[in-house]
Each structure stands twice: as C-alpha cells, then as structure tokens.
Amino acid sequence: MIARVTRAVSTRPGHAFTRRSSLQTYDVATVTLKDVAERAGVDVSTASRALSPDKSSLVKATTRNRVVAAAQELGYRGNIQASALRRGRTGTVGVIVADLGNPFIGPVLRGIAGTLGNRDLLPIMTETRDLSSALSKVCDKLLAQRVDGIITTAGRYGDRGLLKRVAREVPLVLAVRDLPGSGIPAISHDDITGGRLAAEHLLGLGHTRLAQLEGPEDIWSFEGRAQGFREAVHAAGATCDDIRRSIRLPTIDAGRQLATELLDRGGQPPTAVFAHNDTMAIGAIATFRDRGIQVPDHISVVGYNDIPLTDQIQPPLTTIRLPGYELGRLAAELVLTHIDGARSATDRVVMAPELIVRRSTAAPRD
Amino acid sequence: MIARVTRAVSTRPGHAFTRRSSLQTYDVATVTLKDVAERAGVDVSTASRALSPDKSSLVKATTRNRVVAAAQELGYRGNIQASALRRGRTGTVGVIVADLGNPFIGPVLRGIAGTLGNRDLLPIMTETRDLSSALSKVCDKLLAQRVDGIITTAGRYGDRGLLKRVAREVPLVLAVRDLPGSGIPAISHDDITGGRLAAEHLLGLGHTRLAQLEGPEDIWSFEGRAQGFREAVHAAGATCDDIRRSIRLPTIDAGRQLATELLDRGGQPPTAVFAHNDTMAIGAIATFRDRGIQVPDHISVVGYNDIPLTDQIQPPLTTIRLPGYELGRLAAELVLTHIDGARSATDRVVMAPELIVRRSTAAPRD
DNA sequence: TTGTATGCGTTATCAT
DNA sequence: ATGATAACGCATACAA
Numbered sequence: 001m002i003a004r005v006t007r008a009v010s011t012r013p014g015h016a017f018t019r020r021s022s023l024q025t026y027d028v029a030t031v032t033l034k035d036v037a038e039r040a041g042v043d044v045s046t047a048s049r050a051l052s053p054d055k056s057s058l059v060k061a062t063t064r065n066r067v068v069a070a071a072q073e074l075g076y077r078g079n080i081q082a083s084a085l086r087r088g089r090t091g092t093v094g095v096i097v098a099d100l101g102n103p104f105i106g107p108v109l110r111g112i113a114g115t116l117g118n119r120d121l122l123p124i125m126t127e128t129r130d131l132s133s134a135l136s137k138v139c140d141k142l143l144a145q146r147v148d149g150i151i152t153t154a155g156r157y158g159d160r161g162l163l164k165r166v167a168r169e170v171p172l173v174l175a176v177r178d179l180p181g182s183g184i185p186a187i188s189h190d191d192i193t194g195g196r197l198a199a200e201h202l203l204g205l206g207h208t209r210l211a212q213l214e215g216p217e218d219i220w221s222f223e224g225r226a227q228g229f230r231e232a233v234h235a236a237g238a239t240c241d242d243i244r245r246s247i248r249l250p251t252i253d254a255g256r257q258l259a260t261e262l263l264d265r266g267g268q269p270p271t272a273v274f275a276h277n278d279t280m281a282i283g284a285i286a287t288f289r290d291r292g293i294q295v296p297d298h299i300s301v302v303g304y305n306d307i308p309l310t311d312q313i314q315p316p317l318t319t320i321r322l323p324g325y326e327l328g329r330l331a332a333e334l335v336l337t338h339i340d341g342a343r344s345a346t347d348r349v350v351m352a353p354e355l356i357v358r359r360s361t362a363a364p365r366d
Numbered sequence: 367m368i369a370r371v372t373r374a375v376s377t378r379p380g381h382a383f384t385r386r387s388s389l390q391t392y393d394v395a396t397v398t399l400k401d402v403a404e405r406a407g408v409d410v411s412t413a414s415r416a417l418s419p420d421k422s423s424l425v426k427a428t429t430r431n432r433v434v435a436a437a438q439e440l441g442y443r444g445n446i447q448a449s450a451l452r453r454g455r456t457g458t459v460g461v462i463v464a465d466l467g468n469p470f471i472g473p474v475l476r477g478i479a480g481t482l483g484n485r486d487l488l489p490i491m492t493e494t495r496d497l498s499s500a501l502s503k504v505c506d507k508l509l510a511q512r513v514d515g516i517i518t519t520a521g522r523y524g525d526r527g528l529l530k531r532v533a534r535e536v537p538l539v540l541a542v543r544d545l546p547g548s549g550i551p552a553i554s555h556d557d558i559t560g561g562r563l564a565a566e567h568l569l570g571l572g573h574t575r576l577a578q579l580e581g582p583e584d585i586w587s588f589e590g591r592a593q594g595f596r597e598a599v600h601a602a603g604a605t606c607d608d609i610r611r612s613i614r615l616p617t618i619d620a621g622r623q624l625a626t627e628l629l630d631r632g633g634q635p636p637t638a639v640f641a642h643n644d645t646m647a648i649g650a651i652a653t654f655r656d657r658g659i660q661v662p663d664h665i666s667v668v669g670y671n672d673i674p675l676t677d678q679i680q681p682p683l684t685t686i687r688l689p690g691y692e693l694g695r696l697a698a699e700l701v702l703t704h705i706d707g708a709r710s711a712t713d714r715v716v717m718a719p720e721l722i723v724r725r726s727t728a729a730p731r732d
Numbered sequence: 733t734t735g736t737a738t739g740c741g742t743t744a745t746c747a748t
Numbered sequence: 749a750t751g752a753t754a755a756c757g758c759a760t761a762c763a764a
Binding site for chain 4: 030032033034044045048049052055078079081082083084085086087
Binding site for chain 2: 077078080090091092100102103105106109110113117120122123124125127140143144145169170282285286313315
C-alpha cells in the first residue's frame, strides 16, 4: 500500500524512511505519483495529466476517476518540490517586512496571505529589522528558494540597487514604502498628502508653532510625510520644527527619544506635534505625560497609520489612516499578475490617506 | 557565461527563459552547478562537494578555492528545490497562526523567524482565523510543500485528531496553545497559574464579586485560565460569574460583546473582571466607559498576554505577561531538534506567567 | 486517449 | 582527491 514498503532502498533520500527520534516516529511514507499510477493501472504520465487541473480534460473521464480514486485512497499529496523543479514554479512568494513587532504589519500580512491563499500560493516570511545587511541576506535566501515573487515593505533608499537587481530576477512588488524612480511596481500610499492632512488639521485648529518627529531617514514613506507636512505648515506662514535623528526603527522608544529632544531643545515649545507613525506618537505622549504636559491641553499630537488600539489609548489618537489590509491585498494581487506574466495596467497604486480625528488634538490654549 | 545561452532548449522549464511581461523583463539566467563546475574545470560532483559546508573538507583546498571563486563569479545560487528533491529536506518550516491581527503574535513570529534564520531555515506563514476547516487545508498545503517541520499556535481540541495525524508525518510543535494528552511536543504557558494569579490579585484587593470574560471554547489556553481563575475565586469563598458565549476569535469586539452581556445580565454587577486576553480587556473597558462605568473606580479589569501598548492605554492595563518572543524562540528550537532527529529532553515546556500590576485594578469602593 | 522517454539541478554511491 | 552515474518525483514533447 505504501511506497516505502514496495521499493528498493539504494540512494533513497533520508526523509522517506520511517524515522525515529526520542519518542516520536515519523511515517513519511511518501506516496508518489508512481504509486497512484500503479494502483490505477495507468502510466505516471496519465496519472499526472489526470490530476493536473488544466490537463485533466485530456484524459478520459473513466480513467480520470480511477486515478483520482487511487490518489484519494493512498492519500497522495503531490510533491511540490519535484513539481517546482520540473516546471520552474514553487508556489511560494517571499514576504519581507521590516519589523514584525509593529502592529501595523498584521493587517498587511493578512491581506497578503489571504490573497495568495486564494491562488494556492504560500508566503515565506522574513524580517529585516530595517537593516540593509539583513535585507541583502534575506533576498539571497528567497532567491535560492526560488520563490515565484517577492513583496517587500522594507526598502530604504540605500537598498535601491539591491532591489533593482532582485527585480530583474523575479517579480518584485514594493508595499507601503515606495522607491521613487526605481521603476519597481509599488502599492503605496500618498504620504505627502497624508503629511499635508495632518498639517492642515493642526493649522485649522489654530496652531502656529508646530513640530514633527521624523521617522528613519532614507525611507520614502517618512520623507513624504515630512515633506507634505513641512510644506503645508510653511505655506500657512507657521513654523515647523523638524526633529530628526538617526533612529533605526520608528518605535515607541524612538518616539520618546525624539520627544525628549524636542523638549530639551529650549526655546518656546510647539503647541502641536506630528509623529510619523502611531507608535512614535504613543511614545511621545508618554514622554509628555511624564513631564507633566497634557495632551491635548498643552500640546496636540497627530500620529500615522491608525494601527489597532489607537482608538483605545488615552487620549484616543488623531491619526492618518493607512489601510493595511487593503494595501497587502493589492500588493499580493499585483505580484500575482506579474507572476502570471500578464501585463498590469496598474503597476503603481497610490492609496489615499484619510484623516481620523480623535481626542489627541485640540485648539491651542493661549 | 550564462546557462541559458549555452544550452539547448528542448523541454526547459518556463522560468529559465528571459520572460517579458508588460514592462518588466526577467533575466532568470539560472546558473547551475554544472556551469560552476565547467568554469572551475571540475566535475559537478566535485563542485557539489566543494560547496557543501560539511563535505567541503573532502576536496583539496586549491580546487575548492577554484570552485568557490567560479561560483562567486557566476553568482551561483544553489537550487533549493533540486536539493530538496534529492535530500528530502526543504529548509522550510510551516508556521500556523490563528490571527495575524492579534498584536500578541508579532513577538512570537519574531522569535520563530529569528531562531529558524540562525539555522538557515525559512518560515512559511499561514493563518487560520481559528477555523478548523482552514487548519486542515493549511496543513495539507504545508505537507505538500514538504516543510521540514510545523509550528502551530492554532490548535483547538477539535483539531486533535488532525494534528496527531500531521505529527506522524512531520515534526510538529504546539506553541502557546497546548493540546493536553495529545503527546505532541508543546511550548506553552501555565494558564492555570496565570488565571490563579489574576484571581489572587483581585481577591487580595478585597473583591468578592468577580467575573470572567472567557475566550473561545475548545482552546486549552482559555480553559486553563478559566479554571485557574474560577478555582482560586471559589477557594476564597468569593463568587465568580463566568461569561461564555461562542465567540470565535478573542478580539476587542468579542470583549465588548461579553462585557455588554455581563452588564445586561441584571443583578449586582461584579466589582472586578478577568478578561482572557488583553484585546478582550480593552474591548470591555471601552464598553464600560460607554456605559459610564469607571475603571478601576467602579470595576477592576485584568487582561492577559501583556501585548505591546497595554501599558499605554488608559488606564494602563493590569495583566498577566506571556513572553511571546521567548516562547516563539523555544518553539523553533524544539522543532529544530526534532528535525535533526535528535532526542529532546524537553518536549514540553511550560513557561511561568507573571502578574504585571498597572492601573486598571484597585480595591473595590464600598 | 494513452504510453514512452527525457530532463529539471542536485547529491550520494561507487569506482578510480 | 576526484569523476561517472543514477536517482529524487514530476511534467511535457512526441509517438502510438
């Protein structure tokens, strides 16, 4: 009944044997197409055709049924590795994220995984912690795995050369973080407008001394936000204090650091702050609280992303919504069309930001 | 210089050709071991040995260097599919999670990915949304991918049969959610003690009318928490109102629903509530706030997991810490030892919970 | 409609 | 220390 039993040993790969570890015994009794074919009384090629979704029409209904039945009875599961070797498709897509700890990434991953799953592809997940060295290694690994495509949310400007090279080998899609001028397909988000929305909201409330806590340099999303915010503030004749510092990841801790720097800078403190993402905003609020500065009474704070729970913190955070799930979904769809070799009319999608007003912003006191 | 150029066409798999989509051109100029061998002037078998970490000692230093140089120059990247087919190892581990949207899962995934990466394995990620049907499909897919092992955080009691079957085919490790009596290796967490700690904390504050908002049934973690909490409460002679309802995922929304049910139940409301995880706790607090019930003044709330940001919400949440990163790391290490076929003295690790007291709990008013 | 033959890229065995 | 060779499981061009 089982391949392992009816077959000579010779150079058979290790996993095909019943293996014994401490307590566990694995019956990796690999049922192959050959076993199915034998049981159905046909040739492997016929069995292959019968079980292949798009070739099964080439085989007579009755024999097809025999084959399918045999496969069922034996519990046959195609060997994707072998199939991949033969066809040049592995059914996997590499997914590269900068920081798995960022709550923003959950919905994005769900969007990706769900969409890939509908097409029977599986995501291989990797994290770079926003280190270029890690990105390089990770790309190598994914390429060695012969993934059918790659989606990355971890591209910095400095990675442009690397990613362009990767894009020549395999369909590559940038998600969240664009790399303008690279020509690499991207599903991103209009960060400039997002920054502008944040500024206009604060200006509309009457603020004139603003500041922004900038995310890591070298990353398009943050540069766009900075630019949109700064320009809108200056256009209104208000002042904008840019707090930038070489932080690597835009975390709560980074938010605390930048907020501290802002306060320690001396001079008139601003009455409103734009943090380049929600976690940094939360860190900043915590620092303000520690220093006895009330939000929004003494200082207004705007975040970015609208991660889960931002509406539950105190005060609920005013922020710019970035639709993570949808973005992940679109990125996956885009990489799929490229994998299919189809033309895509929409190689660059820029999603619209939306201002979510909650309680962390208010008119200035004076 | 490149395989594609110097080789006859015949039945060559699709991906080996330069492929043209809308704007993009892929040069998947697959450099094979054969190319490297030719360039180095040796046989493929020698090249293989030279490049294999553990066999490279069998080859003379000078030839090894030639091979390595040739590989370098050609940009050779081993084809893992082919290697997998031959050796029976794919270098991938399946990771199954219930809900990618749960912030708790980020650290766990990081622990897993990091540990696997150290050993040059890659995680393949899947989500079940806690649906048994999805789990079954996902296992099939992973098995068809011939993953070297599987780590799952998504096992319910009803999945025991399925998972036991899976465990017979491939090293399987349960993470977070144990399946007592299944004999499947597990890295879990002492949920009973966790529940007890929550109860003792509240009892110690003087509460006598308690309630718990229970997570989905059929899942060990939640059953353990429920049991530990209930027993400790009863042992102290206090009353424990168990709010259970068939929710599927323990989300903010579920927390709201259960809290609403608790309030609408009539009779004396409890003065303290134990929610089976942090997101449910946050939902409950939101509902209480909507109803004008202050936390902790009118009612104390304890959560579970200590997800990121629980210390930033208002009031900062008292909770039971479950060390996600560490747990993921241990799960990955365990699956690695089983993949290596080594015996593991520690097939069942139960991590200790820790009470984190913040501001959402206080003595009852009366 | 089905069978035969071949090769995908790699590694293990055997022989040299 | 190295080379020749076969086989891993599958899918396709071609013949029947």
